[in-house]
Amino acid sequence: xxxxxxxxxxxxxxxxxxxxxxxxxxxxxxxxxxxxxxxxxxxxxxxxxxxxxxxxxxxxxxxxxxxxxxxxxxxxxxxxxxxxxxxxxxxxxxxxxxxxxxxxxxxxxxxxxxxxxxxxxxxxxxxxxxxxxxxxxxxxxxxxxxxxxxxxxxxxxxxxxxxxxxxxxxxxxxxxxxxxxxxxxxxxxxxxxxxxxxxxxxxxxxxxxxxxxxxxxxxxxxxxxxxxxxxxxxxxxxxxxxxxxxxxxxxxxxxxxxxxxxxxxxxxxxxx
Numbered sequence: 001x002x003x004x005x006x007x008x009x010x011x012x013x014x015x016x017x018x019x020x021x022x023x024x025x026x027x028x029x030x031x032x033x034x035x036x037x038x039x040x041x042x043x044x045x046x047x048x049x050x051x052x053x054x055x056x057x058x059x060x061x062x063x064x065x066x067x068x069x070x071x072x073x074x075x076x077x078x079x080x081x082x083x084x085x086x087x088x089x090x091x092x093x094x095x096x097x098x099x100x101x102x103x104x105x106x107x108x109x110x111x112x113x114x115x116x117x118x119x120x121x122x123x124x125x126x127x128x129x130x131x132x133x134x135x136x137x138x139x140x141x142x143x144x145x146x147x148x149x150x151x152x153x154x155x156x157x158x159x160x161x162x163x164x165x166x167x168x169x170x171x172x173x174x175x176x177x178x179x180x181x182x183x184x185x186x187x188x189x190x191x192x193x194x195x196x197x198x199x200x201x202x203x204x205x206x207x208x209x210x211x212x213x214x215x216x217x218x219x220x221x222x223x224x225x226x227x228x229x230x231x232x233x234x235x236x237x238x239x240x241x242x243x244x245x246x247x248x249x250x251x252x253x254x255x256x257x258x259x260x261x262x263x264x265x266x267x268x269x270x271x272x
């Protein structure tokens with residue numbers, strides 16, 4: 001059994017496994033790992049064939065683990081633990097003082113045994129396509145600065161490669177002490193990252209309306225929202241519906257700003 005950097009063919013295996021599991025994987029995420037996050041995806045091989053997959057993101061002070069998946073016949077053999085430990089070791093060697101992930105109920109015991117603890121609940125919401133109501137001009141440039149500032153306050157570090165890539169491929173809206181970004185896509189759209197220093201329902205409701213007016217009316221919109229942010233009622237009133245939840249887990253030092261500013265992830269659980 002071998003673990004090595006993922007190749008293009010390994011990514012195709014991952015997409016097949018993800019489809020079997022019903023995972024939503026935006027094309028933008030694959031492009032990220034082919035670009036600024038290159039070198040962060042790993043494949044587990046048995047007999048030269050990819051049988052497992054995991055992605056890692058190394059920010060200056062923290063790291064993320066996502067997309068841990070195995071072929072069904074590999075489960076229950078300890079293979080998942082081996083692949084996960086490899087990902088943790090990779091991030092620790094890169095200097096990550098904390099490692100973060102989202103965990104299903106099935107995966108949570110694996111992470112708890114390795115020192116991870118829950119710091120919140122992430123709830124996935126979906127908004128199905130509907131006719132565009134008003135339409136907005138392209139990219140609100142003023143939102144980029146607010147996004148970078150609030151992201152740094154939440155995570156207590158600059159995550160420039162990720163934010164720069166996302167900001168060029170979507171729209172960012174800011175109002176008062178809050179901002180959110182919409183990642184565009186023909187198949188899947190993602191609402192996030194989303195931050196709010198005020199957690200004001202009126203302020204964030206305005207941002208959500210702007211986002212819904214701007215998205216592609218032909219593709220579903222997803223967001224992974226921190227339940228503890230208190231903004232779930234906004235999504236419900238806007239026509240979103242919940243479609244699953246995971247635990248937000250961390251090993252190491254938890255950024256104090258998360259509980260004050262963080263609303264929604266920059267990905268569907270895999271990038272932070």
